[in-house]
Amino acid sequence: MASMERDRSLDLFRGFTILGMVIVNYLADVCWVPAILKHAPDVGITVADFIAPFFVLSMGLTMGASFRRRIAADGTRKTYAHFIRRSLALIGIGAILSAGEQLTGKSSAVFSWGVLQALGSASLLTLAVIRLKPFPRILVALAVFALYQTALSLGAKDIVLHSEHGGLIGCVSWAAMLMLSTAIADLAESAGKSSRAAILYPAIGLILVAAGSALGFAFPISKNRVSPAYALVTAGTGFVLLWMFRILVKRGFRFVPLEWWGENPLALYVGHLMLLGFFALPDLPAWHATAPAWLVCLQLGTIAAILTLTAGLLSKKDIRLTL
Numbered sequence: 142m143a144s145m146e147r148d149r150s151l152d153l154f155r156g157f158t159i160l161g162m163v164i165v166n167y168l169a170d171v172c173w174v175p176a177i178l179k180h181a182p183d184v185g186i187t188v189a190d191f192i193a194p195f196f197v198l199s200m201g202l203t204m205g206a207s208f209r210r211r212i213a214a215d216g217t218r219k220t221y222a223h224f225i226r227r228s229l230a231l232i233g234i235g236a237i238l239s240a241g242e243q244l245t246g247k248s249s250a251v252f253s254w255g256v257l258q259a260l261g262s263a264s265l266l267t268l269a270v271i272r273l274k275p276f277p278r279i280l281v282a283l284a285v286f287a288l289y290q291t292a293l294s295l296g297a298k299d300i301v302l303h304s305e306h307g308g309l310i311g312c313v314s315w316a317a318m319l320m321l322s323t324a325i326a327d328l329a330e331s332a333g334k335s336s337r338a339a340i341l342y343p344a345i346g347l348i349l350v351a352a353g354s355a356l357g358f359a360f361p362i363s364k365n366r367v368s369p370a371y372a373l374v375t376a377g378t379g380f381v382l383l384w385m386f387r388i389l390v391k392r393g394f395r396f397v398p399l400e401w402w403g404e405n406p407l408a409l410y411v412g413h414l415m416l417l418g419f420f421a422l423p424d425l426p427a428w429h430a431t432a433p434a435w436l437v438c439l440q441l442g443t444i445a446a447i448l449t450l451t452a453g454l455l456s457k458k459d460i461r462l463t464l
Contacts, residue, residue, distance in 0.1 A: 150387040152403030153201060157382070158195040162256075163413045163448065165189040167441050170421055170430050183302065183365050186374065190364040193256055194375035195382075197315055200260060201322025202383070206330060208271050208420025220308075224268055227464040231261030238308065238414055252262065256273065257410075258261050259306045259315045266316035267323060275324040275331070282320035286369035289314045290360055298366060305365035314367040318376055342384040408447050408455065408462040416444045438446035 168174045169189075185211045205287060211220040265275050292310065295299065301307045307314060310317030329341050353362065353373030362370045389396075402409055420429050420440050432440070456463070 147404070148167035148381065149400055151199075151284070152400040153386040153390070153396055154195070154202075154303070154379075154383045155199050156396075156399035156401065156402030156404075157386075157405070158192060158199060159197070159406050159409050159413070161192045161398065161443070162410065163417075165192055166413070166417055166439065167420070167444065168437075171432065171437055172430050180364060184361040184363050186362050186364065186371065189377060191375050193259070193364070194318060195370065195379045196256060196260060197257045197263060197318050198322050198379040200264065201319050202326045204267065204319070205271060205323045205327045221268065224264065228261045228264040228268070230464045231257045231264065233261075235259075235261065238411070252313075254305045254308045256306060259312055260313035262309070263319040265314040266312070267319045270320055271323060275327045278320055278327075282317045282324065285313060285317035285320065286372065286405045289317065289367075290369050291359075291411060293366060293368065302365055303377065307365070311367040314372055317369070318372045321372075322376060330397055342380045342387075344378030346377040346384065349356070349373045349380065350379075353377060395412060398449050398453065401449065401456045404464050405429075405452055405455050407464070409452060411446060412451060413448060416447060420444075 165178070165180075168178055169180070177187050178189060179187060181187050181290060201419050208220060208224065215223070235255045237256065238253050239253035261365055273281065292313075297310050301311050304311060325342075325345055328345075351375070353370045353375075356370040358371065360370055361368055362374060364371055423429070428436075429440075
């Protein structure tokens with residue numbers, strides 16, 4: 142199905158995020174991989190901890206504009222119905238994938254809550270404020286962060302720590318991150334192509350990183366807690382990274398395979414989990430957990446090659462698999 146002219150920098154950002162997810166998920170069970178490339182057990186932050194927030198940011202960058210286009214074309218009722226269905230579909234697909242992990246023994250969690258469930262629930266909560274102007278929406282997001290941090294301090298922390306991606310309680314913080322992202326994206330859209338717009342993402346990104354880092358002195362930066370400090374630092378980093386991709390695109394740089402990945406992020410996310418099972422599920426440590434570097438590189442390269450060929454084929458046929 143033909144699509145409108147695409148934002149190549151956004152496709153690059155999405156593609157980078159999916160590629161990061163593939164690498165992080167593959168390396169998670171490889172014993173000799175350094176801790177900096179795996180999720181921090183609690184307090185602290187690693188390279189791997191930035192990936193999930195980039196997914197949230199990717200959704201937030203387009204959610205507001207997409208909502209307004211649908212309102213203009215289909216009216217309020219149909220638009221809300223569409224976004225509710227899409228959010229529930231993300232939760233449903235995530236639940237199926239989580240059930241598969243439990244059945245295969247990949248996950249031992251009593252209540253499995255994956256990235257797609259976190260995205261879907263965050264989207265549902267963000268719908269409550271999506272029609273607010275950007276600045277009131279930012280204030281709501283900051284208030285939600287404050288309430289969430291208060292809940293953590295009052296005892297919710299133990300529940301969150303024993304839930305994947307924060308579970309049902311943690312989705313409140315993911316939602317605040319999504320609200321904030323949609324508001325900043327709408328501010329950038331309203332600025333158009335002015336000189337102010339050119340520096341909006343890096344400026345706000347650096348402010349968020351600074352604010353999150355400062356908050357981290359009082360409240361821990363932690364992915365497992367989905368702490369507000371963690372959300373601000375990672376979201377801010379994402380905005381700076383997106384700005385860097387935009388600079389590269391404006392200067393004529395092309396990263397076509399990564400753009401392919403960004404055109405169909407959901408399809409490649411689901412596809413990489415299926416491919417990962419071939420390497421991670423067999424109970425043969427030498428095949429994955431204790432595999433030598435050459436075998437790890439070969440397996441990871443195989444996964445990346447299959448996904449790139451798939452993404453390239455979908456792009457050539459102008460197919461976008463969306464909800």
